[in-house]
Amino acid sequence: MKTYHQSCYGLKEIEAETIDALITDPPYGISFKGHYWDKDLPNPAIWADALRVLKPGAFGLVFSSIRLQHRLTVQLEDAGFMIKDVLLWGFLNGMPKSRDVGLEIDKSLGVKSEKVGEYKYVQGYKKDTDTTYYAGEAKAIQAPASELGKKYRGFGNGIKPAYEPIILIQKPFDGKVADNIIRHGVGGLNLEETRLPYSADDGKVGHNPHPVGRVMANILRDEEFGDGYDKFFLVPKVRQAKDAFNSHPTLKPTHLMRHLIKLLTVQGQTVLDPFMGSGSTGVAALETGRDFIGYELEEEYFRIAQRRFAAAQKEVAELS
Template sequence: MSKPTLYNKSCYGLEDIEDNSIDALVTDPPYGLGFQNHEWDKGHVPEKQIWEDSWRVLKPGGYGVVFSFPRLMHRVMIDIEDSGFILKDVLFWANLNGMPKTRNIALDIDKELGVESEIDGEYNYTQGYIKDGADSYKVKERKYRRKPASELGKKYAGSGTNLKPVYEPIILIQKPISESNIAKNVIKYGTGVLNIEDGRIPYSLQERGKKIGHNPHPIGRVPSHILRYEEMNDRYDKFFVIPKVRKQKDLFNYHPTIKPIELMSHLISLVSFKDQLVLDPFMGSGSTALAAIIKERNFIGYEKDKKYFDISQKRIDIELNQKLI
């Protein structure tokens, strides 16, 4: 395994990478939602060109996983499919702790009717995810909590326009094989199959040593397309449990959409094998790179934002130094 190769520039073109040289694609591109008003996430999903570029550099049969968002996932999937990839599946990372993105429309009804909504208590407005790091959460101001005063407003009290987001879709894709069958493709390129063994879900502490199912595997369960966060109290753990990252976990990493290293490690394990080469065109603060190091894969990553690129380098240097101790 070599040291990760990082490029502080746009990924479009991937001119640094040879055709048919990448074993797997693992990436978390901008969703196009304008998240927290960040410029890099405004207005549109990634341009189709990056999927055409990725198709060019991936080996025949190579798999990829691409994060997206339910509302715009279809646009990303169309661009990916039109670029030549096979859409294999959609994995669901169920984290259950997303931020609600709605408002009480009853208060807007009051406003439209010229009625002043009633004060119903006070609360502290807290702002986080700013550049000072994990300890930067601070109370900005005291605000009033209000409730509708008009009769029509009361009828629609608590109504809204969106559900709370509790999962993120991860699109599983594959470049078509070039040989007459999968076995020949694996022999020639080392690609064309998922690494089911490395991606198995370990048994829970309660399950270990017990007979699970009709034909239990000694390592664990076959990975599924649901990756969940909280237990379902269903007597045994069928899915991979991965919480969202909290800012306090990393004192210098203030990227607003950090992905858990455990999640990226699981995905890398699933779509690649030891010593293979993984590409992330939208590297962000480097979680995929760290996962590649942990899982003993080679890595190439692109990140055009210098701030996040520097964070990636720092995190990678820390991880590599720990491995040398």
């Protein structure tokens, strides 16, 4: 494992065509919760850098936002990657990003909205307890007071997000797929290690069903939706502040990252994350027997990642 507390641009520490897979969660360019590091998409130069260090035929997975997925996809394609698919990580506990239009109308008209109650926003749960976290003091519940505001009460400017796109990319092959794998050890998706086991009440399907389970789909759910189609890999979304020492606002579940790492690699191969944040991809790499190279510019998140890596290395050592 190698980690760098510095900008990833250039990837000068890495030799050309030595990395087996790219898995990263870069800035989305949507100014999430006002964080300055998320105000823009990454400089497209990083994708050309990644293309240089990846082996021919190597796959990558790049998280994105719904709003700017199209721009990031074009940047990846312009850098020379093939766009193979888009995985959808679906979840039920997405945070609605909308405002009550009726209250906005009051504000524009200079009318003071009416206070009708109070609430405390539920932030998450303390680890291994049922105790609820609350974010800050109680906040007022307001209702429009103007006539026009009352007419548009409850209208909004957005719907509840319920998935994140993960762009599946691949560096062009060196010849045919089989020849590429022979030369470079990459070029195929590890479907065997990521098969979804049949549930107890689920009969094996198909003319020649695999004894282990189904091939994973490009939809990953965070919990059963109860719609009769729960045949997808289930990944709980991380509740912010569940682990008290980790303050990263866009923390990804290691359970999800383990699954994605297994899809793109085999044991002993190297995963690159140029935007490692608090280190979920690195932790997952350690837990699955993969090597890892990561970059993180923010000191706070880099320190958190180092702490998580030390804990993961200790746990792996104890289990071996």
